[in-house]
Amino acid sequence: MQRISYCDFALGECLAGLALLCVLPGWAGAAELRVPTTVEAGQSFSIPAEGSGQAIFYLLGPDHIVKRSVTLGSDLAIQSSDVRTAGRYQVILCASSCSSATFQVKAAPPAHLSFFLRPSRVPVSTPQSIDATAFVFDQYSNLVLTPTAVDFRITPATGSGFSRPTSAQHGVAWMRMDSTPHEGQVQVTAVSGNTEEARVIQQVAAEACGLRMKAIASGNEVTLETDPVRDCSGNALPDGTVVSFTKVDREGKSTVDTPIKKGVARVQFSIHGPAQISVACGVVLGNEVTLNGKL
Amino acid sequence: MNSSAHVTLALRKFSPRFLKVATFVVAACVLATAQSLPQVHLDAAGLAPRSIEELTGTTIARHYALAWRDMAGALESGRAEGLGEEFTGFAKDRLVRRIGDQNQVGVHVRIVDHGHQLKAVFYSSDGSAMQLLDQAQLEIQTFDGNKLIDTQNVPREYMVLMTPGADRWYVRDLEEVPAKTF
Numbered sequence A: 001m002q003r004i005s006y007c008d009f010a011l012g013e014c015l016a017g018l019a020l021l022c023v024l025p026g027w028a029g030a031a032e033l034r035v036p037t038t039v040e041a042g043q044s045f046s047i048p049a050e051g052s053g054q055a056i057f058y059l060l061g062p063d064h065i066v067k068r069s070v071t072l073g074s075d076l077a078i079q080s081s082d083v084r085t086a087g088r089y090q091v092i093l094c095a096s097s098c099s100s101a102t103f104q105v106k107a108a109p110p111a112h113l114s115f116f117l118r119p120s121r122v123p124v125s126t127p128q129s130i131d132a133t134a135f136v137f138d139q140y141s142n143l144v145l146t147p148t149a150v151d152f153r154i155t156p157a158t159g160s161g162f163s164r165p166t167s168a169q170h171g172v173a174w175m176r177m178d179s180t181p182h183e184g185q186v187q188v189t190a191v192s193g194n195t196e197e198a199r200v201i202q203q204v205a206a207e208a209c210g211l212r213m214k215a216i217a218s219g220n221e222v223t224l225e226t227d228p229v230r231d232c233s234g235n236a237l238p239d240g241t242v243v244s245f246t247k248v249d250r251e252g253k254s255t256v257d258t259p260i261k262k263g264v265a266r267v268q269f270s271i272h273g274p275a276q277i278s279v280a281c282g283v284v285l286g287n288e289v290t291l292n293g294k295l
Numbered sequence B: 001m002n003s004s005a006h007v008t009l010a011l012r013k014f015s016p017r018f019l020k021v022a023t024f025v026v027a028a029c030v031l032a033t034a035q036s037l038p039q040v041h042l043d044a045a046g047l048a049p050r051s052i053e054e055l056t057g058t059t060i061a062r063h064y065a066l067a068w069r070d071m072a073g074a075l076e077s078g079r080a081e082g083l084g085e086e087f088t089g090f091a092k093d094r095l096v097r098r099i100g101d102q103n104q105v106g107v108h109v110r111i112v113d114h115g116h117q118l119k120a121v122f123y124s125s126d127g128s129a130m131q132l133l134d135q136a137q138l139e140i141q142t143f144d145g146n147k148l149i150d151t152q153n154v155p156r157e158y159m160v161l162m163t164p165g166a167d168r169w170y171v172r173d174l175e176e177v178p179a180k181t182f
Helices: A011-023 B053-079 B081-085 B089-103
Strands: A038-040 A046-047 A053-060 A065-072 A075-078 A086-094 A098-106 A110-118 A121-123 A132-138 A149-157 A162-168 A172-177 A182-191 A196-206 A214-218 A222-227 A240-250 A252-259 A266-269 A274-281 A284-292 B004-013 B021-028 B040-043 B107-123 B130-145 B147-152 B155-164 B170-177
Touching: A011 A086, A053 B107, A053 B130, A065 B089, A075 A172, A086 B130, A086 B155, A098 B147, A110 A182, A110 A196, A110 A284, A132 A149, A132 A182, A132 A196, A149 A172, A149 B081, A162 A172, A172 B040, A196 A266, A214 A274, A214 A284, A222 A274, A222 A284, A252 A266, B053 B081, B053 B089, B053 B130, B053 B155, B053 B170
Parallel strands: A038 A098, A086 B170, A121 A196, B040 B107
Antiparallel strands: A046 A075, A053 A065, A053 A086, A086 A098, A110 A132, A132 A172, A149 A162, A149 A182, A182 A196, A214 A222, A222 A266, A240 A252, A240 A274, A274 A284, B004 B021, B021 B040, B107 B130, B130 B147, B130 B155, B155 B170
16 A cells, blocks of 8 residues: 655645634545555546545546545545556545545456567568567557467468467567468467457468479470479469570570469570570579570 | 757667667757757667667657657647647547546646656567657646646656657557556
């Protein structure tokens, strides 16, 4: 219990107040306040107000103020709606002089998670590429500052799920993890007590791996076609991913960028004399073929 | 804004890789004017999971100082219009409600701000939120009408959540916590 007494009146005013006490029956003597040190948000309670007579009671909170006339000698009821916001509250009781006390309202148990999962798309098997951050709030939108267990449960598109238990410090829990090896949706669910929030991240194939093409010559034309383009985990690169074919022959160097369609990229060149053709996708170089054109 | 602020940055330790700033202190100092900014020192040592950039630190210190100036002005004048410049979300909603209640019951508060020691404790890896602890030296006077009914002059601690906007960092949550919470 905390007890703080305070008189902010000048001496003259205090003396005048004391004199008034003698002549005004029913006007209060010095009021004392005993308040709890800590209260849970949304919990009603009462403050005993010692003394007798009338006084003015103030409750000043982070988002709410109460002012009312009270009769000393009875309990001052604090409604649950008066203390929904966490933080420091000040109680002032003014009769002939003022007394004040403070108490702390702490967040209620976790009731809501504000959960951020980033990025929304990520290549597979990329180290430390997924970030999850969860803010723990109570039912009144107060950040729960006491350490709270938060479990991040990861459910990949294929394979078994796993979890990353953490503890929220000052209301915030976070973790960073590698993306899993297979493309598809990965669901991450933040769980704290009976509260959970799920977010989905799309894992896409990483860079191409073992990029290869074959050439089918037909007269002065050559058709180049890649094998199905996959990353090192065997995931097919999505259609639309650009593959670059570069030809160097007697007429110089030319490059054709073409998107993957149905898993492969295909292009047709005219070749003039001896030609070297290479293929690349992103930062990955594939094989080279050498041809001899008749033009 | 009539007041002007002088923002200084002292880099105590600065690794060759710029982003790996281990410790630095940003001081948002004050030019003595009628609506002067409170002094704010920011310590971002050991910040995780992301380190703080120099410009971000300077901006946060400045806007936190502006937030306290605006809040003090609003609590004293009973005018909440300017709070949206520096506050958003829960912090703004709660302050607006509080000022509405103040006006209803005829109470107002005067804050004499002696400065803030900010300690950054969390900076999300995508840069979308920063949590800070503020150890503030404040004198808070409470008035009913023109009558002073209470004065509090003790160190206070606040948990602060700030989020970036287009051109500034906003105070999204501001909660006074018991001393030595962090």
